[in-house]
Amino acid sequence: MALLDVRDLSIRYEPKQRPAVDAVDQLSFSIDEGEFVGLIGESGSGKTTVGMAVLRLLQRPGRISGGSITFDGTDIAHLSQDELRKYRWREISTVFQSSMNALNPVTRVEAQFADVIQCHTQLRGGEVTERIRTLFDMVLIDPKFMTAFPHELSGGMRQRINLALALAIGPRFVVLDEPTTGLDVVVQHSILENVRRLQAELGFAVLFISHDLGTVLDLSDRTMVMYAGKLAEEQATRQLLRDPLHPYTKGLLGSYGDPRAETVRITYVPGRPPDLAHRPDGCAFAARCPERIDRCAEIEPARTEAGEGLVACHVAAIQRGADGSGIEVGPPIRTFAGPQFVKSAAASAEAARGLPLVTVDDVSKTYVRRQGLRAVRTEAVSGANFVLHRGGVTALVGQSGSGKSTLARMITGVDAPTAGRITFHGSDGDQVVARMRGRRLRSYRGSVQMVFQDPYSALNPTKTLGATLARPLINFQQLHGSKLRERVIELLETVALSPGERFVNRYPHELSGGQRQRVVIARALAVEPELIVADEPISSLDVSIRAEVLELFDKLVHERNVGILYITHDLLSARMLCDEVVVLNEGKVVEQGPALDVIRSPQDDCTRLLLDAIPNPFAAARS
Amino acid sequence: MRYFARKIGFFVLTLWAVVTLNFLIPRLQPGDPAELMVQNLAGKNAQLNRAQVEAMRDLLGAPSGSLFSQYWSYLGQLAHGDLGISYTYFPYTVAEVIGKAFWWTVILVGAVQLLSFAIGILLGAFAAWRRNSRFDTSVTVISTFVGTLQPFWIALLLIYGLGYGLGWFPTAGGYEASTPGFNGAFLYDALSHAFLPALTLMIVTPIGWILGMRNTMIMNLGEDYIRLARAKGLPDRMIALRYAARNALLPSVAGFALALGGILGGTILVESVFDYPGLGRLMGEAVGIKDYPLLQGLMLLTAVATLVANLIADLLYGVLDPRARRAAA
Amino acid sequence: SRVAGEKQAQQGSTAASGMIPELNLSSESDAAMGSLVNYNPFAVQQTVRTWLFEPLMQQSSLDCKVVPWLATAYTWESPSKLVFTIRQGVKWSDGSPFTAKDVAFTYNLTKKYPPIDLAGVWNNTFGPKAKSVTADGDKVTFEFEGPAATKFPYLIGQKIVSEKEFGPAGDPAKYVSKNPISTGPFKVASYNGRQLVLERRPDYWQADKVKVQKLVLEGHYSDNANQAAAKLKAGELDFYSGEIPNPEKAFVADDPKTNHVWYAPNGVTVVAPNLTKKPFSDVKFREALAHGMDKQRATEKATYGLMKVASQSGLPLPQKDDMLPSKYPADSTVIPFDLAKANQLLDDAGYRKGSNGVRQNPDGSPIKITFSVQAGWIDYEAMADEITSNFRKLGLDITVSKMPPEAVDQQKKSGNFQLMINYMGAGCDYAHGMGATVSTAEIPDKTTIKGNIGRYSNPAVDKAIGAMASATDEAATKQQVGVLVDAMMTDYPVLPILYAPARAIYRTDHAVGWPTADDPYANPQDQPLVWITHLTAAPSK
Amino acid sequence: MSTVATETVTAPAVADRWYRVVWSSKKARVGIVVVAIYTLVALLAPVIAPYGPTDGSFTPLTGPSAQHLLGTNVAGVDVFSQVIYGSRVSLIVGLLGGLLATAIALVIGMVSGYAEGTFVDDVLTFLTNTALVIPVLPLIITLVAYSDTRGIPLIVGVIAFTSWAGAARSKRAQIITLRNRDFVTAAKFSGDGTFRIIFSEILPNMTSLVAAAFVGAATGAIGAEAGLAVLGLGSSDSVSWGTILYQADAAGAISQGLFVWVFVPGLVLAILITSMAFIIFGIDLLSNPHLRED
């Protein structure tokens, strides 16, 4: 019998003032003891929601509206919180999507282990400490950090500690919800390696939720693909790579590529996910599906066994002979038949060189922090030199803490450099960014926009998306009334938040992580700037929307001659989008040059490290 | 180091401003202390005995010299820790007079503040924890209602209900027949006298803590670490107290330090109604009779207490919130 | 209640001896005083004011009879020379004999230290200052720089202290007396900072008259009338002379057999118009106002009907009937409330109503009156409210302005007001009691409040007041007082409303013999030493 | 793609209007209704009250009766009518005093917090700390004593002027934690001015704090007005619940058995302030959209 068996699970969000959303619709799956199952899917497709439901942590207005969740033979979907307690952590534990913020900020890490250990086991006193020490060793963190407060640890450490915490009392099942978002590839890599190793050692089952195809495919035994609140496909991972069944899966797989390749092709799934408050008849993906047949728009495909997996697709079922209707469709194709985003080596090399837009000249930034009586200086950026061009994209890559965001803040005039100067070559002459004040700074902001790294804090929780997006339009483009509203909706649609009407009046907390990030992007696009400084703009997006956003940026560069500073640790996207790469390490520019050159023949160890950390499921699958 | 120098600089600057205001405010008030005091002794329905007024003026030593020179000598006095001699309690010094009243207020109001803080925090935390439950509704409704009653009104109610009506508690004074000292009889005496004033204050003070705590706690309950704590299967009580309440407590604690600083000024009315021998009553009297030196002394005391509490609140915040340790310290 | 119960038990054991085991009174020092003990009778705050030190003589403001106390007799050898005969056989509380030298010492001490000269012996306050005070045998002689009869009531009130205690004490104002040497009927038994217990002195010079074994003084209720009422009702206070609103209802009604109240007429509460301002400068206008005040209703509201309406003569009647010049029959001096007459008088004087129904000055300028009253003095407020509404009925545009008492004082000094309520003394020193209200010398200046806030000035009156200084006998005094009464009756410098009370709110379940309206042998508020010698144990039920 | 485009969006939701959000809370609803009733009573006082608020033509100190529901006071004024008229002063003082104090606190606290670390902040913090520390009572007495006309505006002003500091301090602390959030920087990028950022972006995140401070200030103002009245510093010719209360106390109402005289004004006062506090529960929903769902 399966350890976890989810049958026909439906989850509804029922906000008081708005129509209800069926975030998850009649979902069924099961996970066996010791199995590592990946859950991927489009941003906003309901992955987090499913995870929360399994943990029974849904918050209002969300509720389980149907189906069952059977854990080890007991239906936990309807247990009271008290009854649930005996399952919690002992049986099911978790690492949250935003696990950096999941530790109690005011108690020492040790205590947060101790309480759960003492609560669920017989261990006391020295044994507890011993156990924590073992756990720290397990996730490769020096046990001296046991007595630290969460904020004293780096993001990566916190995530690892969360992992250790999840395993503290040997659960049988762990839900990992995007445990590594926001971390750089290097750290991400090491954490996930850890997970896999421990899982093999300890034999717990894992539901691994992620939008990051590469890592999911790299790690999991079996992969489930979600689309619009339903499971589109479910297969053993190796098989999925070899023979994806659902067109959407093909689309996702196609959006992965090797940055070092001569020509990189990335497919993306055009169109918009359906409005969950009004599910279309038939297949939810039909509207975007290049392989669709007439039936798709009318009859909702059932989950059928096809090939070696389960799929909810008429075409796949017919192709695999799992459907007796006898409709003619061609043989199965492995790749997504839709549009592609292609970057050849040649295209990368001949990148257009526009006029300089911003010159970063020997810029340094030192933060001074107070620790008791001592002043601690952090050299976040030191002596950085580079130029941003009109109509050119520069990637700024580097590990976490290397000073990328700091540079972004200085270029946009939010912070001033402690040394050096940043010059903006605008239409009315050169200006030093740090010296701009008042009206000038305001007009600078009309031409330079920033996409913030953390989508959780970049949106005002008290404002609807409509209100947030309206501000730049009112301020810089003097739009009002129905024009304003139209443009706001248009912007939402641009970043694949559709239908726009459905989103204008939502509050940030009603969005999934990826949806928030898209709002932040939309806001930066609103004023049609000359320079966009995008700080990890796609970290929380699924590959498909990621590709679409990249394409959007690309279009801006080519059609409007916009300059972009693209901050990332993802070299694949850097390759797709950028002409030039600047590699930052510990505040210093260690390498810069044309994108392809840097990626193909990295000169610095740091660059190499970043490249090596990129997961490559295809390599494994092909071998 | 610069940071501390700055802090201390600010402290001194504020202190100076307060001392100056202390000096000016009483002097700006109309009324002649000598006349007022004689009138006070004789009763309002009596003709002022002018000989007595003259004598009183001589006695008090009417302030002489320009305002500026008075100010200088006042500063000089303060620098020597000399608060002057009270008009009303002549020849006792202000320090002695305040000293007599000090502990009464500190113990009464201090205990009340501590208690109502504890009660308020607990009730607020539980109300937030069971948000929208019947408990929450009754706690918020009842505490809001009683908390908005005028203390003076409650005092009347208590005096006539529990004091004279039922005869359970004495209604005036700090003690009665026993001799002050550390002995059972006196403690009993003092406690029974403190009961009604304390109860009055207890009714009105917790509301702020309840609502404040409830508010921050509700905010915190949405945080991920609470969700994680739930996922951990910890007992509700532990989540509520160690996770949610512990975090929500921070702003309240800083507020509490300030409230403690305010103890010395805040109970004029209640102390007067209960004839309680504390600082609030003394302040009320000093204002009424224009006992400048006493008034100045009391104001200075209040101000310094508040300033120090302010400082402590800052520091406390650093201790309680590890995050603030580096940001604020 | 608890306390009362204990007391009853004690009483049972001692009542047989005819003694009163214990009386409870309110504290005479502020509660905040705490254990800041000071028995020094010259101190601003005294732990006890009444029961330790005694004066030479006592004079009731009600009838002006002089009761010999530490002095047995006095004679004016000339208007500027006064001789007292000092009582023999009086003992200080430490056992040493009290002598004339102590008396002379006390008065000379006030000379040396002007801040304690509360009787004004050594300055010109109530008459010319003294030249010397000397003791000789049992006589103490005062010599003044001029006729000083008006100084007498103040002078005899000086509490006498012993040379033994105060000789070495230095500046008496700064001296803290913790072990007082006094002549009074009680001495300190214990004080715990709150409760002062005084016990009867068996060696007191008239110990046979003092039946009270023990006095317990506790609680200060000056701004807490409710508490006082409750304590009285509960039997935890035997006597209270502070203010209790509506004592008949709040206290007496509770148990009319034991609970009593007597408000003795002590002075006159008057409406004081500012005579320097139009239209009050016009005597006809003032006369009209005097007829337009509903004094009866004012006393009902301000004193719950306990006080009588006052006579325009300025004398408290009927106590001082004998001072009234014979041309004024006693009952004719109380001006009745008569709106018609008041209106008639105003019309006749030319204060006609304008088109808006509001009266104007004869010259046609508008009249706008502000009545200044001390906020928080509820009896004053009540009177002001009533009188204002009366005056409105006369067609006058008048409003009440309630302001802090200090602000009212300020107006008294500056003369920047129109109408006010004021207190007119009715003591035995007519020159400075009643006289203070009409004497030119008593017009306030910028720094000092004096009695004549209306700024009335009349040479005849001034002359009469001057003459009183040498009027050492009653007939002479009466003649001069007549001049003042005349001024009051014809010039209306102030408009009396009612008599201000000297209060006695008391219980008779422990002690009887309190001064009453029927037996007004003492001013209950000012002469506790007198009534304490009249009290006897209540007959047991 | 076309299918999506043609899909109609039924009932395009309207943005939540703030008043609708507030109204959606049951407690806030009760509060609003009660405050509305009070306002109505205040406006219609001459219609509702049987007699004038200063009409002293009745027998003083009578208990409740058919003619005088709450009896009469020392001056022979109908207490019921006083209570009705008193709602005017108390409402005005409470609302205006609360508003003014909150406004001062808001401007000073917000600006100083937003400008933390600058000279402006130093000056404002100094001001706040000083104001926090000087004892209010003597200051009020001095301020009021120096003004000739002692009308409601003065009282309101004085109360507001002496009571803003604590709230300003807490607002400063709060804004410091909000000011560094990315959404504030984002607002700058959206071209919003400093003023707009403070009051339109940051303020809504603090509405519950502000509202709580307002109720605190309003309560304080009503209490202070009453306190001033007893010190003789109140408005000279208007009746408020505070003055009624203190008159009742000064006249020893309770010892005379005139209980309603004391209880009713105290009660109506508490009910008013409680309902204002209830409105906060609705306002909480504004700054915390999360809470709207339950």
Ligand SMILES: Nc1ncnc2c1ncn2[C@@H]1O[C@H](COP(=O)(O)OP(=O)(O)OP(=O)(O)O)[C@@H](O)[C@H]1O
């Ligand atoms: N409180 C809410 N009210 C209404 N709709 C909500 C609410 N919370 C989430 N949703 C909607 O439910 C859907 C599923 O959200 P969920 O967070 O599960 O997505 P996800 O798959 O985890 O996406 P991501 O990869 O971006 O994190 C989204 O369309 C989201 O807009």
Ligand SMILES: Nc1ncnc2c1ncn2[C@@H]1O[C@H](COP(=O)(O)OP(=O)(O)OP(=O)(O)O)[C@@H](O)[C@H]1O
């Ligand atoms: N306000 C600040 N005060 C003190 N130190 C800071 C501050 N902001 C950043 N730093 C430090 O400066 C360094 C660079 O930080 P920055 O945010 O620029 O890194 P990053 O490259 O953007 O990292 P990530 O990929 O995690 O976003 C880090 O060590 C960080 O701790």
Ligand SMILES: [Mg+2]
């Ligand atoms: Mg998610």
Ligand SMILES: [Mg+2]
């Ligand atoms: Mg960054």
